[in-house]
Amino acid sequence: xxxxxxxxxxxxxxxxxxxxxxxxxxxxxxxxxxKIKIDARIVGWVLHANKDPKVPCHRVVDRNGRIxxxxxxxxxxxxxxRLLAEGVKxxxxxxxxxxxxxxQG
DNA sequence: AAAGTGACGCATT
DNA sequence: TAATGCGCCACTT
Numbered sequence: 001x002x003x004x005x006x007x008x009x010x011x012x013x014x015x016x017x018x019x020x021x022x023x024x025x026x027x028x029x030x031x032x033x034x035k036i037k038i039d040a041r042i043v044g045w046v047l048h049a050n051k052d053p054k055v056p057c058h059r060v061v062d063r064n065g066r067i068x069x070x071x072x073x074x075x076x077x078x079x080x081x082r083l084l085a086e087g088v089k090x091x092x093x094x095x096x097x098x099x100x101x102x103x104q105g
Numbered sequence: 106a107a108a109g110t111g112a113c114g115c116a117t118t
Numbered sequence: 119t120a121a122t123g124c125g126c127c128a129c130t131t
Contacts, residue, residue, distance in 0.1 A: 004128095021113095022112080022113055023113070023114065026113085026127095037126095037127070037128095038127075038128095039113075039125095039127045039128085040114060041111065041112095041113045041114085041125095041126060041127060041128085042111095042113085042127050042129095043112085043113075044112040044113055045110090045111055045112075045113090045128070045129080046112095046128090047112060048111075048112045049112095049129090057112080062113060062114080063113075063114060063115085064114095067112085069112075070112060071112070072112075076112095092119090094119085
């Protein structure tokens with residue numbers, strides 16, 4: 001079990017129709033497991049490297065609710081479609097409505 | 106060991 | 119929205 005797997009486990013827990021942020025996820029590790037230092041940047045790096053469809057990467061956005069410009073499954077457009085299909089609302093082309101869809105782990 | 110890289114975060118312009 | 123700059127951590131070369 002390394003930090004990557006822990007990130008995946010956390011991402012898999014995000015419920016349908018909700019989104020979490022890179023910062024929030026990394027912050028949870030800092031609280032629950034002080035030995036493992038994880039930065040928001042690492043979370044993004046792990047997700048980008050990941051290509052496993054089991055991990056709902058599209059539910060992870062940055063702290064402003066902005067989706068990834070280089071989404072690994074087909075680009076930002078694809079990520080946006082997936083979120084809309086789950087009921088996540090968008091304020092702009094690149095921003096989800098965190099006020100309504102932010103997942104409190 | 107050192108440097109380059111990146112789906113970030115935050116402040117500023 | 120976009121562009122810089124600094125701080126951050128793990129990975130690859």
